[in-house]
Amino acid sequence: MCGIVGLFAKNPDLKENLGQHLSEMLKGMSQRGPDSTGFAVYSDNSLDNSVKFTLFNGITQSTWADVKAELETTIGVPVNLETRGSHAVITASSTVEKILSFLGSQHPEIRVMGYGHRIEIYKEKGLAADVVGRFGLSEMSGSHGIGHTRMATESAITTEHSHPFIAASDICLVHNGSLSNYNGLRRRLQNYGMSFETDNDSEVAARYVAYRMNEGASLREALEAALKDIDGFYTFAVGTIDGFAVVRDGIACKPAVMAETDDWVAMASEYRSLAHLPGADTAKVWEPEPAVVYSWGQE
Amino acid sequence: MTVIDLSKTSLRDLNQRLHDLNGADRNNEWRITNPSGEHAIAVGLNAPTNVQIDGPVGYYCGGMNKEAMITINGHCGWGVGENIMSGFIRVKGNASESAGASGRGGMIVIEGDASSRCGISMKGVDIVVTGSVGHMSAFLAQKGHLVVGGDVGPDLGASIYEAVIYVQGKVNGLGTDCIEKDMTPEHRKNLARLLQEAGVDMNPAGFRRYGSARKLYHFNVDHADAY
Numbered sequence: 001m002c003g004i005v006g007l008f009a010k011n012p013d014l015k016e017n018l019g020q021h022l023s024e025m026l027k028g029m030s031q032r033g034p035d036s037t038g039f040a041v042y043s044d045n046s047l048d049n050s051v052k053f054t055l056f057n058g059i060t061q062s063t064w065a066d067v068k069a070e071l072e073t074t075i076g077v078p079v080n081l082e083t084r085g086s087h088a089v090i091t092a093s094s095t096v097e098k099i100l101s102f103l104g105s106q107h108p109e110i111r112v113m114g115y116g117h118r119i120e121i122y123k124e125k126g127l128a129a130d131v132v133g134r135f136g137l138s139e140m141s142g143s144h145g146i147g148h149t150r151m152a153t154e155s156a157i158t159t160e161h162s163h164p165f166i167a168a169s170d171i172c173l174v175h176n177g178s179l180s181n182y183n184g185l186r187r188r189l190q191n192y193g194m195s196f197e198t199d200n201d202s203e204v205a206a207r208y209v210a211y212r213m214n215e216g217a218s219l220r221e222a223l224e225a226a227l228k229d230i231d232g233f234y235t236f237a238v239g240t241i242d243g244f245a246v247v248r249d250g251i252a253c254k255p256a257v258m259a260e261t262d263d264w265v266a267m268a269s270e271y272r273s274l275a276h277l278p279g280a281d282t283a284k285v286w287e288p289e290p291a292v293v294y295s296w297g298q299e
Numbered sequence: 300m301t302v303i304d305l306s307k308t309s310l311r312d313l314n315q316r317l318h319d320l321n322g323a324d325r326n327n328e329w330r331i332t333n334p335s336g337e338h339a340i341a342v343g344l345n346a347p348t349n350v351q352i353d354g355p356v357g358y359y360c361g362g363m364n365k366e367a368m369i370t371i372n373g374h375c376g377w378g379v380g381e382n383i384m385s386g387f388i389r390v391k392g393n394a395s396e397s398a399g400a401s402g403r404g405g406m407i408v409i410e411g412d413a414s415s416r417c418g419i420s421m422k423g424v425d426i427v428v429t430g431s432v433g434h435m436s437a438f439l440a441q442k443g444h445l446v447v448g449g450d451v452g453p454d455l456g457a458s459i460y461e462a463v464i465y466v467q468g469k470v471n472g473l474g475t476d477c478i479e480k481d482m483t484p485e486h487r488k489n490l491a492r493l494l495q496e497a498g499v500d501m502n503p504a505g506f507r508r509y510g511s512a513r514k515l516y517h518f519n520v521d522h523a524d525a526y
Contacts, residue, residue, distance in 0.1 A: 028336065252415060252434070255377065257395065271374045271395070272336020275355050285374060285393055287414040289452070290434065 001151045002163075002176040003029025003269045004256075006237045006244045007277075008144040008296050011263035014278075015044055019140030021277060025266070026128040026137075026147045028273035032176075033149025036162040037131035038123025040114060040172045040239045041145040051169075052091045053099055054113040054121045056159055064088045067107060074102045085134040086159070087113060087122050096169055111160055111197065116170030118241055123148075123162035144297070146239040148174035155200045165206035168213060170241040175202035176269055177254045179232035205230060209238060223247045223293045235288075237267060243297015252290035259283040265296050306333040310340065320346035322366075336376065341369055344386070358395075361388045364405065380407045383424050389498075396433070399426045402443065408497045415452060418445045421462055427497035437464055438474065446493055448501055456509055464509040465490050467501065478512045 005025040009015045019041060026037060057064065068081040068090065075098050080091040092099070096115055103110055114121030122135040128149050132138065148163035155161050164172035179185075182201040185208060190196070194207050208230065212222035219240055226236070226247070233253040238245045246267050248256055258267045261279045268274050271285070288294050303313050313331065320327075328349045334340055338357035341350050344367035352360070355373040362381040371379070374392035383402040390398075393411040400416070402424025409426070415433030418426045423442040431449035438454070440462030450468035457474020463486070464477075473479075490503040 252396075255395065270336055270357060270376055271355050272357060272376075275336060275373075286412065287395060287433065290415075 001032050003032030003149040003273070004147070004163075004174045004176045004235060004237050004267075005029060005269070005273050006144070006146040006174075006239070006246065006267045008243055008265045009142075009263070010261075010265065014263055015143055016141050018142045018145060019136075020138045022140075022145045022147055023132040023138040024276050025268060025273040026132055026149060028276070029147075029149040029269060030128040032269055033151045034127055035152045035157045036123065036125045036150045036159070037128045037148070038121065038150075038162045038164055038174075039132070039135075039137060039145055039147035040119055040121045040164045041137070041140050041142040042118045042170070042239065042241065043120060043140070043142045044118075050091050050093045051096050051099060051115065051117060052089060052120065053103075053115045054119075055088050055090065055103075056086055056111040056113050056123075057088065058086070058109070058111065058159065062107065067110070070106060071099070071102055074106070075099070084122065084136060086124060087135065089120055112166065114164070114166045114172060116241065118143075119166075119170045119172060119239065121164055121166060121172060123164065124159050125157055125162070143242070144239065144244055146172070146174050146237045146244055148176075153178055155198065158198075161198050161200045163202060164239065165200070165203045167206040167210035167238070170239075171210065171213070171219075172239045173202065173206040173209060174237050175205055175234055176256075177232060177234035177249070179205065179230060179234065181231040185229065201232070205234070205236060219245055220293050220295060227291050235269070240297055243295060245293060245295035246288055247293045248288055248290050250291045252288075256288050257285065258288055258294065259285045300328040300330055302330045302332065304332045305335065305337060305340075310337055313340070314342060317341060317344050317346075317348075317350070317367075320344070320348055322346050334373070338376065341367070344369070347386070355392070364388060374411070379409075380405075380424070383407060393430070394428075398428075399424050402426070404443075406496060408499065410499075412449065418443075418462070421445065425493055425496070427493060427499055429499055429501070431468065435474065437462055437477075440464075444489075444493055446490065446497070446506075448499070456511070458515060459509075459511045461511065463489075465493075465503075465506040466509060467506045470507075470509070473509065476512050476515045477509055480508045480510050482506065482508045 163174040179201040182204040235254040235256045261283045331352045334354045336357045342362040345365045347366040350369045357376040359378045361369045365384045366386045369388045380388045383405045385405040388407045390409045394413040396414045397416045398413045399407045401420045406425045409428045412430035413432045417432040417436040420439045425444045427446040429448040434452035437456045441460040446465045453472040454474035456477030
């Protein structure tokens with residue numbers, strides 16, 4: 001069992017309090033996933049010509065300031081650094097490839113939680129209330145976000161094994177369920193040159209979506225292909241640069257409920273995570289049908 | 300009326316107090332506030348008491364109910380009234396999956412939509428949904444009635460036994476061995492009774508009836524080659 005949530009602000013006035021709402025939604029899913037908690041927030045104020053990385057530094061002796069200085073020397077442009085709990089967000093007018101190359105060669109011990117233009121991903125072991133507090137989620141603003149509370153069933157409980165999993169630039173995935181053909185699928189993707197950070201099944205789903213989109217598929221097409229290629233029980237929520245998508249397996253084994261008002265669209269594993277949202281009592285509420293891709297923003 | 304605030308009282312304490320009624324307390328009324336989507340609220344009741352829950356509830360609310368009249372003023376999660384034996388559950392909102400699963404008796408009224416597998420393996424309960432129900436509803440349904448005021452998802456009544464289904468809206472596909480049957484005057488009368496008991500103002504004339512073709516009941520020698 002795990003809990004997943006997603007919130008998309010249709011009304012710009014909601015963006016200021018997006019973190020606050022997402023925080024309450026995650027707390028509502030605490031019982032479904034007490035092992036670890038994670039979330040992705042898409043901020044609204046990023047510059048299109050800059051890239052943003054969320055990093056986790058579990059073991060390195062270097063301070064974030066050292067890493068920033070080294071990176072500035074390597075890429076030759078100023079780097080903005082902000083730290084939140086155990087994570088740091090660096091922003092620079094550079095490319096994803098240059099920064100990944102720097103991290104891979106100079107700081108392989110640093111884990112990349114997320115990257116893109118707008119996405120920030122924070123995840124850690126612990127109950128939702130503790131983890132959202134450590135990262136200050138309730139003070140964050142943004143256009144949309146997804147989150148996850150994990151009850152681990154098939155791989156270790158670490159920060160790296162927590163959700164969301166970054167799939168590609170500004171695309172991440174959270175998963176409630178368990179996949180059955182992920183080892184084979186991982187080998188297939190490795191043969192196509194993809195690398196993996198963990199032995200987690202949900203990471204395979206994230207990389208699969210990235211692989212399909214890299215091949216030219218739209219998000220919808222990638223998820224429709226996933227319905228054929230990924231075997232197991234799942235409700236996936238996928239965050240994209242301007243929205244999110246939800247899909248359930250062919251027999252809808254894992255729960256999902258969606259709600260929509262004029263101001264927002266939200267999904268959660270259980271209604272209790274939606275009940276506190278403004279206007280939830282009069283929202284249109286429904287459960288997504290099996291094997292149907294629902295998406296807002298990017299198709 | 301006894302008011303229990305679930306933000307102050309534990310679920311265990313609430314359910315223990317309700318279980319302690321043990322058949323008595325005919326005239327009491329209970330009001331439960333701040334349910335906040337908690338699972339297993341008011342399960343296993345065994346007394347003809349009235350319980351009103353103000354807000355959304357989680358999984359299995361009113362499960363195994365005997366005799367109690369439970370009203371949920373909000374949405375409910377999976378398995379509302381699971382294995383209900385008797386009594387009455389009214390949901391003033393939507394219900395999630397498997398509403399009334401394997402229910403033996405009593406009535407569940409959902410004044411909204413129910414999700415997939417509504418009435419799965421029902422064994423005598425009467426379920427009335429004013430809105431729509433999702434896929435695989437009345438799967439393996441053995442006895443009782445499922446009344447749907449709205450539309451029905453795919454695979455209605457797959458492998459159904461002797462339960463009776465009435466649908467007013469569109470049916471998006473019948474499951475194995477489920478067929479449409481004649482709506483006789485007797486069935487119309489039966490449906491009118493169910494709607495009246497449910498307190499639902501709908502005209503029986505607009506409904507169609509579905510049930511078992513009974514082709515899965517016996518081995519068919521023509522299929523011997525398949526084994």
